[in-house]
Amino acid sequence: MTDTIIDIKHLSKSFGDKQVLNDINLYIRRGEFVTLLGPSGCGKTTLLRMIAGFLQPTEGSILMDGKELAGIPPHQRPLNTVFQRYALFPHLDVYDNVAFGLKLKKLPKEEIDKKVRRVLKLVAMSDYEDRDVETLSGGQQQRIAIARAIVNQPKVLLLDEPLAALDLKMRKDMQTELKEMHKKLGITFVYVTHDQEEALTLSDTIVVINQGKIQQIGTPTDIYNEPVNSFVADFIGESNILNGTMLQDRRVSFIGHDFDCVDEGFGENVPVDVVVRPEDIYFTKDPAKTQFTAVVKSCVFKGVHYEMFVDTDTGNELMIQDYDPYGVGETVQLYIDPDDIQVMKKERVCNTLEGVWNGDYIDFEKPEFSLPTEGLKHDFPKGTKVKVEIPFSSVDLLDDIDGGLTNGEVHFILYKGDHYHLTIRTEDRGYFWVDTQDIWDKGDLVGINIKNKGLKIQPIEDEKA
Amino acid sequence: MRKFAARAYIWVLLILMYAPLVFIAIFSFTESRVLGSWDGFSTKLYQNLLTGNMQGNASLLSAVQNTLIIALIAALVSMMLGTIAAIGIHNLKGRKKQAITFLNNVPMINPDIITGVSLFLLFVFLGISQGYLTVILAHITFCTPYVVLSVMPKLQRMDSNIYEAALDLGATPAQAFWKVLVPELKPGMISGFILAFTMSLDDFAVTFFTRGTIGLDTLSTYIYADARKGGLTPELRPLMTLIFLVVLILLLVINIRQARIAKKNYIKQKLYKY
Numbered sequence: 001m002t003d004t005i006i007d008i009k010h011l012s013k014s015f016g017d018k019q020v021l022n023d024i025n026l027y028i029r030r031g032e033f034v035t036l037l038g039p040s041g042c043g044k045t046t047l048l049r050m051i052a053g054f055l056q057p058t059e060g061s062i063l064m065d066g067k068e069l070a071g072i073p074p075h076q077r078p079l080n081t082v083f084q085r086y087a088l089f090p091h092l093d094v095y096d097n098v099a100f101g102l103k104l105k106k107l108p109k110e111e112i113d114k115k116v117r118r119v120l121k122l123v124a125m126s127d128y129e130d131r132d133v134e135t136l137s138g139g140q141q142q143r144i145a146i147a148r149a150i151v152n153q154p155k156v157l158l159l160d161e162p163l164a165a166l167d168l169k170m171r172k173d174m175q176t177e178l179k180e181m182h183k184k185l186g187i188t189f190v191y192v193t194h195d196q197e198e199a200l201t202l203s204d205t206i207v208v209i210n211q212g213k214i215q216q217i218g219t220p221t222d223i224y225n226e227p228v229n230s231f232v233a234d235f236i237g238e239s240n241i242l243n244g245t246m247l248q249d250r251r252v253s254f255i256g257h258d259f260d261c262v263d264e265g266f267g268e269n270v271p272v273d274v275v276v277r278p279e280d281i282y283f284t285k286d287p288a289k290t291q292f293t294a295v296v297k298s299c300v301f302k303g304v305h306y307e308m309f310v311d312t313d314t315g316n317e318l319m320i321q322d323y324d325p326y327g328v329g330e331t332v333q334l335y336i337d338p339d340d341i342q343v344m345k346k347e348r349v350c351n352t353l354e355g356v357w358n359g360d361y362i363d364f365e366k367p368e369f370s371l372p373t374e375g376l377k378h379d380f381p382k383g384t385k386v387k388v389e390i391p392f393s394s395v396d397l398l399d400d401i402d403g404g405l406t407n408g409e410v411h412f413i414l415y416k417g418d419h420y421h422l423t424i425r426t427e428d429r430g431y432f433w434v435d436t437q438d439i440w441d442k443g444d445l446v447g448i449n450i451k452n453k454g455l456k457i458q459p460i461e462d463e464k465a
Numbered sequence: 466m467r468k469f470a471a472r473a474y475i476w477v478l479l480i481l482m483y484a485p486l487v488f489i490a491i492f493s494f495t496e497s498r499v500l501g502s503w504d505g506f507s508t509k510l511y512q513n514l515l516t517g518n519m520q521g522n523a524s525l526l527s528a529v530q531n532t533l534i535i536a537l538i539a540a541l542v543s544m545m546l547g548t549i550a551a552i553g554i555h556n557l558k559g560r561k562k563q564a565i566t567f568l569n570n571v572p573m574i575n576p577d578i579i580t581g582v583s584l585f586l587l588f589v590f591l592g593i594s595q596g597y598l599t600v601i602l603a604h605i606t607f608c609t610p611y612v613v614l615s616v617m618p619k620l621q622r623m624d625s626n627i628y629e630a631a632l633d634l635g636a637t638p639a640q641a642f643w644k645v646l647v648p649e650l651k652p653g654m655i656s657g658f659i660l661a662f663t664m665s666l667d668d669f670a671v672t673f674f675t676r677g678t679i680g681l682d683t684l685s686t687y688i689y690a691d692a693r694k695g696g697l698t699p700e701l702r703p704l705m706t707l708i709f710l711v712v713l714i715l716l717l718v719i720n721i722r723q724a725r726i727a728k729k730n731y732i733k734q735k736l737y738k739y
Binding site: 052053054073074075076080081083084085086087088089090091100101104105148149152 | 624627635640648649
């Protein structure tokens with residue numbers, strides 16, 4: 001027996017021409033509690049459904065105990081699923097729901113009886129055997145759904161947002177119970193959720209997924225303290241995500257100040273993203289410690305701590321959490337420990353698109369649109385393939401969805417202290433990244449225009465020619 | 466005054482609707498050959514009907530038998546076809562689903578006479594000799610869309626994961642179908658069956674055009690022929706009365722069932738709100 005129970009290699013899934021998962025590589029250790037975490041539509045449920053066997057991969061493979069799972073129908077896979085809305089059988093009572101899998105296996109009656117009773121006791125539903133499942137509350141139905149799955153002693157239990165339909169208090173209770181159940185049973189849990197707090201509470205390992213790609217794999221503390229990119233930093237917990245410049249090893253500049261940090265190996269004067277958690281910005285009265293000053297803009301009590309927004313002396317907005325409140329309008333002195341500054345490589349510094357120069361227009365394939373060449377200082381023979389770099393600030397968003405060159409939907413919003421960094425997804429699943437001062441909401445439909453400012457156009461050399 | 470008018474209106478309507486039925490029921494208890502004359506109370510016609518000892522044409526009973534057999538087979542087969550079709554349509558997406566649902570609805574609005582004539586032409590074209598088989602095929606054809614229509618809502622209200630849950634727990638697709646889908650869809654299937662049965666029972670136009678020339682008669686074609694020969698067989702009166710009673714009881718059963726389910730759901734919602 002190896003330590004790895006599920007091994008996913010180069011897994012991709014497309015529905016028609018929409019790619020939902022892109023080259024997923026992941027292994028799951030025996031007995032581990034793994035959470036697939038991501039916003040809705042990121043592909044996490046698709047991944048779970050492929051492990052369960054309800055969907056077939058477009059490419060790649062899923063191995064379980066070293067054996068390929070593709071081609072094995074769901075009813076022959078040694079794993080069970082807890083579905084989002086429980087999916088209990090309404091025409092059967094509690095006992096028969098739980099016994100469903102065992103009866104199919106044609107186990108002797110006494111054995112079924114023993115197993116069902118044991119598992120009902122485990123989920124604290126012993127007295128409900130004869131109840132009609134539809135008369136149970138959401139939390140009770142959830143327990144039955146879990147009992148129905150684990151009574152079959154699967155090697156892996158798949159859970160698809162099992163607590164999403166419960167109210168907050170019930171959810172917290174069930175989290176604790178799930179964690180205990182996992183410890184008691186020793187079964188591998190693969191858990192899908194969009195709730196970052198739930199993921200941090202429950203998991204041994206978190207797999208953060210966005211736009212069909214794995215962003216980061218790690219323990220909850222790793223992911224919280226050392227997010228690899230701005231998406232993960234923003235998605236997990238509260239954070240200040242800021243544009244910065246790595247001056248040299250262990251020295252980074254952001255919000256107009258230079259700071260010591262612990263990161264190395266980025267090079268000199270390289271643009272980076274900087275993450276500082278709101279609880280890692282400290283107030284001080286000591287001028288020697290002070291790194292910058294700010295004016296408190298708002299202060300709200302959040303139960304354990306106060307949440308404050310401050311404007312720094314250089315015009316950036318920061319979120320700070322502290323046990324002590326500071327008055328609105330007060331000027332405060334602040335510092336950040338080198339340890340608490342997380343520096344991340346920028347995923348991109350501009351929009352890079354490849355298209356074909358057609359005289360009056362440059363035609364792009366994905367996202368599909370044509371950019372007028374009037375006013376551009378370049379000229380190429382028709383049919384030249386070109387690479388176009390468009391700065392984030394040269395993309396204009398319009399209220400009128402038909403007023404621009406193309407249109408799209410606001411897909412992801414990141415606040416960077418003094419501006420918003422938006423990801424716009426076009427209908428054909430192409431992406432634009434935009435820096436703007438304007439406030440947009442997620443899901444807004446926008447027209448997209450390209451300003452002729454700072455565009456860089458280069459012909460692409462055909463390498464082989 | 467206004468209240469009185471409203472009540473009177475309802476009663477007039479009900480009387481208009483039910484008078485013919487009451488009329489025929491009353492005159493089923495008299496022996497008179499001519500409808501409308503009262504020769505004193507008698508259950509003779511009922512006795513004749515049940516013993517088969519008819520004053521009139523003895524083929525009435527065989528027509529009744531044909532009607533029941535055809536309705537039963539047609540309803541059973543269309544229940545199965547319609548249920549499978551409904552599952553298929555339910556699993557389609559977007560425009561395809563809309564298109565197929567529309568195609569399913571057209572035959573229901575289509576006048577019977579057109580369905581009948583076109584089936585007649587089709588059978589002639591295919592060279593199928595007309596008789597029992599063609600009538601049953603024709604009835605299945607126009608009954609199936611009604612079953613689809615009564616099963617679809619059940620599918621829409623069903624948790625879409627329960628079929629997968631059954632597979633996940635080790636059921637083969639066939640087991641999942643029988644152990645989970647069918648029990649869930651059963652109420653819809655039963656009401657589809659009853660609907661198909663009654664549709665088949667009272668069909669005239671389609672049967673008339675597809676029964677061929679072998680002398681196959683169902684109740685409706687029998688009555689039609691009988692009436693043209695002059696005067697209705699008196700035993701039709703008790704027969705009509707009995708059929709009406711059976712349909713009435715069926716309807717009551719369905720309604721009471723639905724009321725019970727609705728009440729149960731209401732109580733559940735009230736007790737276990739979350």
